[in-house]
Amino acid sequence: MNDHTLPSAPLHDGVVGAVREMIFDGELIGGQRVPEKLICEKLSISRTPLREALKVLASEGLITLLPNRGARIRRLTTEDVDDMFPVMGALEALAGELVCEQISDAEIDEIRALHYRMAACHKNGDLSGYFELNQRIHGQIMAATGNATLGELYAFLAGRIRMARYRANFSQDRWDQAMAEHEDILQALGERDSVQLTKMLRTHLKNTCDTAKSVIEAGGLRE
Amino acid sequence: MNDHTLPSAPLHDGVVGAVREMIFDGELIGGQRVPEKLICEKLSISRTPLREALKVLASEGLITLLPNRGARIRRLTTEDVDDMFPVMGALEALAGELVCEQISDAEIDEIRALHYRMAACHKNGDLSGYFELNQRIHGQIMAATGNATLGELYAFLAGRIRMARYRANFSQDRWDQAMAEHEDILQALGERDSVQLTKMLRTHLKNTCDTAKSVIEAGGLRE
DNA sequence: CCATAGCATTTTGAATTCAAAACTCAAGGG
DNA sequence: CCCTTGAGTTTTGAATTCAAAATGCTATGG
Numbered sequence A, B: 001m002n003d004h005t006l007p008s009a010p011l012h013d014g015v016v017g018a019v020r021e022m023i024f025d026g027e028l029i030g031g032q033r034v035p036e037k038l039i040c041e042k043l044s045i046s047r048t049p050l051r052e053a054l055k056v057l058a059s060e061g062l063i064t065l066l067p068n069r070g071a072r073i074r075r076l077t078t079e080d081v082d083d084m085f086p087v088m089g090a091l092e093a094l095a096g097e098l099v100c101e102q103i104s105d106a107e108i109d110e111i112r113a114l115h116y117r118m119a120a121c122h123k124n125g126d127l128s129g130y131f132e133l134n135q136r137i138h139g140q141i142m143a144a145t146g147n148a149t150l151g152e153l154y155a156f157l158a159g160r161i162r163m164a165r166y167r168a169n170f171s172q173d174r175w176d177q178a179m180a181e182h183e184d185i186l187q188a189l190g191e192r193d194s195v196q197l198t199k200m201l202r203t204h205l206k207n208t209c210d211t212a213k214s215v216i217e218a219g220g221l222r223e
Numbered sequence C: 001c002c003a004t005a006g007c008a009t010t011t012t013g014a015a016t017t018c019a020a021a022a023c024t025c026a027a028g029g030g
Numbered sequence D: 001c002c003c004t005t006g007a008g009t010t011t012t013g014a015a016t017t018c019a020a021a022a023t024g025c026t027a028t029g030g
Helices: A013-025 A036-043 A046-061 A078-103 A106-124 A127-144 A148-161 A170-188 A195-221 B011-024 B038-043 B045-057 B079-104 B105-124 B127-144 B148-163 B172-190 B194-222
Strands: A062-064 A071-072 B063-067 B068-072
Touching: A013 A036, A013 A046, A013 A148, A036 A046, A036 B038, A046 A062, A046 B045, A062 B194, A078 A127, A078 A148, A078 A195, A078 B079, A078 B148, A106 A127, A106 A170, A127 A148, A127 A170, A148 A195, A148 B079, A148 B148, A170 A195, B011 B038, B011 B045, B011 B148, B038 B045, B045 B063, B079 B127, B079 B194, B105 B127, B105 B172, B127 B172, B148 B194, B172 B194
Parallel strands: none
Antiparallel strands: A062 A071, B063 B068
16 A cells, blocks of 8 residues: 655656756856767766767757767857847746745745855855856746746746856856845845846846856857 | 648658658647557658657657657646646746837737637638647747747747647537637737737637646546 | 869767566565 | 556657668779
């Protein structure tokens, strides 16, 4: 009766996640061919699960599959980011609206805790820790809307933006500014002021997109 | 009859499309197990490309993969639709805004032509022709925004709604109403009146979602 | 010296194979 | 009588195999 059969490890998902991380971490860079054989060896798997994963990543828009010519890491263009900005803006505006209606005190506290940890990373110059927590804060805000679809689409687009690896171009000034924006976001969230929250989220998003675009432009010249 | 023949060139994409159509056509119904072997025979392919396709469809949210227990067609719940409505509303609102700025006269004419063909289907009681054209009109509006990301996300969600097969529950009254809503949409589009367009798109979406939900509720009891 | 045709190698796409897990169903025990 | 048990079958997950396509390399001719 008490059949506590744990769902066995979703093995294939692991590969998708692993390759996705490789892309986000910059181990696989935009425009580059995906070295199928190498990754198989690295993950100690055969080509079958990897190829399944590549199909999924292609549908997420992280890679491009060229028939009989292999897979390439998608190269995000400034036009892509320009397209993404208004869409992410619309999603964040909706999130700002919903989250102020839905969020509990406990959830605010949880986000506040993440925020302070992120502030510590900022203070200590721990950029990767900062980005990790930044990611989680935005995710928690989306989760607190109670709207799974919203969170899913947001994560979908946020993943693509991550490809630009705009963190590489994070000046101290920009970092300080982003941190200040997050202070404002937390403030508005604490007061459940959806108008102000939406406004600050949009400002923050705009700056994030601008930074990403400047990285893309610089990268384009380098090659 | 239902001849799901694939385009020969990129086999795998064809399989994704073919299975997706099977779901939309109601050949594979929510909650049902996906008969792997049967579909392989039907499409005359081996399990490898089918399994790749299933992974992609799972990432689209059309099916659910249970480890070691096969794939099931996702069963859309009313809660899912309630989540989707505000998100699709936000995307359509953005589309209404953008399309009024961007659309050319030629594109309006093209949509108008589709609209009249759809009106003819309505008049003749051709429901499946109506839905096909309805689909294309909404797609063209999204395309005319010039924002590929927006169109992509919209198609993603519209695909899920299609799973509800709400067309089955289309009363003549509802059909007449939907057609009237489309008249208003076309009118607003012709005048590039984004406020009115957004308003009508929202009304139309609300009714579509309500119809879908009523089908889901009815289906839930029957099974 | 360069261009290109022809051959060998590598890479890709998809079928087949193989092991492990789940399901079926009938027999045995409480 | 119902619950458990376990062998046989089916289904699933993933490696391997195989054919076709692309890529690279050499040799030959202009």
